[in-house]
Amino acid sequence: MQQTPINAAPSGNEPRLDPDVAAYLELLKANPLPPLHLGTPAEARDRHERAAASISMPVEAIDHVEDRRCAGVPVRVYRPRNPAGTTIYIHGGGFVTGTTDSYDRVCRIHANRSSTTLIAVDYALAPEAKHPVALDEVLAVLRDRTSTASHPIVLAGDSAGAYLVALAALRARDESMRLGALVMINPVIDPALNTPSARSRATGYRLETESMRWYWRHYLPEGASPPRLLESDLTGLPPILITTAGFDPLHDEGVAFARRLIAAGVPTQHLDFPGQIHGFLRLGHAIREATPAHVTIGHFIRQHAQTA
Numbered sequence: 001m002q003q004t005p006i007n008a009a010p011s012g013n014e015p016r017l018d019p020d021v022a023a024y025l026e027l028l029k030a031n032p033l034p035p036l037h038l039g040t041p042a043e044a045r046d047r048h049e050r051a052a053a054s055i056s057m058p059v060e061a062i063d064h065v066e067d068r069r070c071a072g073v074p075v076r077v078y079r080p081r082n083p084a085g086t087t088i089y090i091h092g093g094g095f096v097t098g099t100t101d102s103y104d105r106v107c108r109i110h111a112n113r114s115s116t117t118l119i120a121v122d123y124a125l126a127p128e129a130k131h132p133v134a135l136d137e138v139l140a141v142l143r144d145r146t147s148t149a150s151h152p153i154v155l156a157g158d159s160a161g162a163y164l165v166a167l168a169a170l171r172a173r174d175e176s177m178r179l180g181a182l183v184m185i186n187p188v189i190d191p192a193l194n195t196p197s198a199r200s201r202a203t204g205y206r207l208e209t210e211s212m213r214w215y216w217r218h219y220l221p222e223g224a225s226p227p228r229l230l231e232s233d234l235t236g237l238p239p240i241l242i243t244t245a246g247f248d249p250l251h252d253e254g255v256a257f258a259r260r261l262i263a264a265g266v267p268t269q270h271l272d273f274p275g276q277i278h279g280f281l282r283l284g285h286a287i288r289e290a291t292p293a294h295v296t297i298g299h300f301i302r303q304h305a306q307t308a
Contacts, residue, residue: 057284085305113298152180
């Protein structure tokens with residue numbers, strides 16, 4: 001599989017903001033909130049949960065939902081009728097916010113569109129649990145599931161969850177765990193945040209660059225250097241789907257990572273949405289382009305979850 005961007009702006013042209021996104025951002029401007037990075041983690045979590053509850057995304061019916069523990073880690077299991085495989089899903093939220101509740105609606109969509117059992121990992125959050133606690137919990141669930149699965153596991157994550165997906169996949173490769181594919185949605189890649197998009201999209205597009213720096217400060221132990229994905233050996237990873245959004249401050253680091261994957265010989269499908277913002281897949285009926293994106297992601301997961 002080659003890199004296949006969809007809806008990409010012509011080379012050298014400034015992308016246009018999707019009309020649905022423009023309308024959504026106008027609503028945010030009409031009800032402004034203080035910058036996230038000026039508050040506390042507790043305030044950020046409360047804000048995240050309230051925002052998730054207000055999103056007009058439908059709560060899709062699914063055959064079975066269950067909260068339980070896997071390898072000692074809390075998870076929520078979504079099982080559609082006649083599932084064809086298993087997806088382990090790592091939510092976003094900048095390592096500091098996000099829960100299985102706030103990602104419940106999108107997890108139902110991913111499970112239904114992919115026809116797989118989806119295991120959402122409710123990993124411990126920073127700053128109470130700094131790196132590598134969340135990664136260790138993801139790996140514990142991954143080891144448990146891959147040890148008994150009859151088909152390859154698909155590992156999927158959103159934003160900060162996509163960063164954990166990449167780190168976990170590298171460890172899985174080194175430990176010979178069987179993964180069918182990876183999905184990285186609007187991924188967090190590089191704490192340096194010195195790309196053109198991090199500067200040109202720094203404010204006004206929902207996720208702010210300074211807030212992303214705030215997330216990293218809470219996630220990393222003092223004085224610690226995180227694993228540098230753009231400098232890692234990426235050979236031997238399974239097929240990967242990576243999405244980027246043109247008005248996301250993280251856009252350019254996601255593109256750079258996709259290029260590194262391709263250069264390493266990893267079968268890579270890169271979907272670029274030039275008119276979108278970070279997290280648009282979770283914005284329900286407000287962003288119509290999210291619907292076909294969910295279908296594409298579901299098809300990719302289903303294809304690779306069924307590969308023997």
